[in-house]
Amino acid sequence: MGVSVVLPILNEERDLQESISAILAQNYSGAFEVILALGPSSDRTNEIAKELAAADSRVVLVDNPTGRTANGLNAAIAIAKYPIISRIDGHAEISPSYLSDATSLLNKTGAVNVGGIMAAVGKSKFEKAVATAMRSSLGVGSSRFHTGGVAGPADTVYLGTFKKSALLEAGGYDERFTRAQDWELNFRLRKNGGTIWFDPSLVVTYRPRSTIKALAKQYFQYGTWRRAVSRSHMGSVNLRYLAPPTALVINALSIILGLTLSPFFLIPIVTYLGLIVLGSLVIGKSLIEKLILPTVLIVMHMVWGAGYLSSPKGLMAEEAQEE
Secondary structure: OOEEEEEEEOOOOOOHHHHHHHHHOOOOOOOEEEEEEEOOOOOOHHHHHHHHHHHOOOEEEEEOOOOOHHHHHHHHHHHOOOOEEEEOOOOEEEOOOHHHHHHHHHHHHOOOEEEEEEEEOOOOHHHHHHHHHHOOHHHHOOOHHHHOOOOEEOOOOEEEEEEHHHHHHOOOOOOOOOOOHHHHHHHHHHHOOOOEEEEEEEEEEEOOOOOHHHHHHHHHHHHHHHHHHHHHOOOOOOHHHHHHHHHHHHHHHHHHHHHHOOHHHHHHHHHHHHHHHHHHHHHOOOHHHHHHHHHHHHHHHHHHHHHHHHOOOOOOOOOOOOO
């Protein structure tokens, strides 16, 4: 059974060559194509994409003038010629058996979407610290596609390999969402009676953000758009998603009241910071990681919470393009 691998591409010069090479090197026995939805990149991304397409006929290019992820995915799906859709990112790298394993799981489980672990792997010291945080429950809570777990039905999975028929029946990706479009789509697939299946054997290597500014922007958008999904789909709120905004409010009140009324009120913020430092010492794999992790974890928690709390009610498709 043929597979159409779809990727929304924007400013992926750093990782695109490795990502596409890993896809083209799959040991999948069936036919597959790789469709790159090209946004208005400001680096050499589109030039590299054209070189890849010229070198291998399996690589197909489609324009995505908005640069938005959901729009690019829908544009790629619209020209896909195979009944299975596998969504990959331009800064992700899949294992040689990924397509074979994913299609096998689709058939075996009867699910409409299967996915596995977002295995964050950094190269620089900062990226390695972010990767450690992203693969720890201290950084992302109990999310199985970050930290692992047993195979079975799930609310959502990382990226995903879909039955095209179910994806089209659900209406594809909602182009109003800048972030959280995967979670939102999986919600609709489940609402239609489909099963989303998590399996830890499906591992995708993910390259984390390389600067504190980029990390903060990413997590602010995560929080902002997760709130937008909650507004669009009543009953989709998960207690895990309420933890960061709750922690932000408690910590802010702790600082304000502690400085204006009594040092007694500083107990919550001191406790939080103490736990962050202690946790960093435990999960850090090197001395430099242990030193960087507190900043990384605080940014992930507090900025996500700030995005969630400040998310405007009318938020949907913004004019601004994604990074």
